[in-house]
Amino acid sequence: MSTKPHRETICLEAAKVIAHHGYEGNQHILRVEAPDCAARATAGQFAHLTCDPMLAMRRPLSIMRVDAQRGWVDFLYKVTGHGTRLLANRKPGDFISLLGPIGQPFRSDPSRPRVLLLGGGVGMPPMIFLAEQLKQHHAYRPLVLLASEVPFPFSQQPSRILVPGVPEGVISSMPLLEDWGIPSRLASLQGYPGCYSGYITDLARCWLDGLDERQLAEVEIFACGPQPMLRATAALAKDYRLPCQVSLEEFMACAVGGCAGCVVEVKTAAGPAMKRVCVDGPVFDAYSVFSS
Known part of the structure; x- marks a missing residue:
């Protein structure tokens, strides 16, 4: 398995499918072996996955669980279009190109337990x-x-x-x-x-x-x-x-801040600003996004 660092904290991995289970409502839980992502991920971050070798555009999936010692990462997703429909066909033993972890995580305040x-x-x-x-x-x-x-x-x-x-x-x-x-x-x-x-x-x-x-x-x-x-x-x-x-949750193309295709308006001290959900988020202060 080859990996290469990307933008300091994001890694590109050939992630091996360990398990893939389907549930009612076109929902699936995917577990992949991705030790670099598992070692770095924190709650609120996501990964950008290749759904099929013949489909160039990746899909962003929120990380549900990781085991840093065993090196696995879990995702829950719902089939909503062509890409996730192809992803649902991936079987244990298949390899998926994974870019992650990406984005700003949740940050808890110890004074509010x-x-x-x-x-x-x-x-x-x-x-x-x-x-x-x-x-x-x-x-x-x-x-x-x-x-x-x-x-x-x-x-x-x-x-x-x-x-x-x-x-x-x-x-x-x-x-x-x-x-x-x-x-x-x-x-x-x-x-x-x-x-x-x-x-x-x-x-x-x-x-x-x-x-x-x-x-x-x-x-x-x-x-x-x-x-x-x-x-x-x-x-x-x-x-x-x-x-x-x-x-x-936003549609994304590159997911690493290059294309600015996932921008949202956010209220800042200096006034309204356009922020990229992929790298400036996906986690934001709720009042800055929903000000009304």
């Missing part, structure tokens, strides 16, 4: 990665809320961990998080048993309403998902005067 993580759809992976990262630091007390309008890509499990403020009957959790001792709850508009029937931000509001002023002062919000969800998350954070970071 009550960390609220919101992941919607294919925005779930960074939240799972961040939760795993935070569990290494016992001072943090994360709560993970996940939402999907297609079946979740894991078996739902009734939680054994009490979460004050969550409505009665909302007991479905992600087994992996449950095993880590991290409380989680699921939300959907599809009526899945044990899930909150509504938007993830409304479920988050239920939890926040159960906190007193001292507890609220310890909360920080992190989110990744569709833009309407992120906009609602920024509004939620503003209502409770809480810091909030969001990871944006």
Whole structure:
């Protein structure tokens, strides 16, 4: 396997497919052997993958988990077009060109240990990665809320961990998080048993309403998902005067800052500025992106 450093921290690797599983809703979890990426990646970053040898354009996928010692990286993605449809055909033993890790990660504040993580759809992976990262630091007390309008890509499990403020009957959790001792709850508009029937931000509001002023002062919000969800998350954070970071999802060409094809307008102290989601993000302060 050959690797070469790219822009100091980004590496190009021939990543070997270790496992590739399909789930309902055209969802897939891909595990590849990519030791350089695994050693460098932190929550909020992504990789740019070649979906097929005959397709030049890569696709950006958020990193869901890494094992730096064993050298593997996990991705959750949904088939939405030609590239991801080709990627879904890749089998164990195949090699995929991987460029990563790329982008600015989430940055947690130790003075705000009550960390609220919101992941919607294919925005779930960074939240799972961040939760795993935070569990290494016992001072943090994360709560993970996940939402999907297609079946979740894991078996739902009734939680054994009490979460004050969550409505009665909302007991479905992600087994992996449950095993880590991290409380989680699921939300959907599809009526899945044990899930909150509504938007993830409304479920988050239920939890926040159960906190007193001292507890609220310890909360920080992190989110990744569709833009309407992120906009609602920024509004939620503003209502409770809480810091909030969001990871944006944008179409990308080069993904290393050269083409400026993924720029978004961001509010700065000097006024509005155009920032590249790939290298200036994908993580931004929510108030700088969603100012209204």
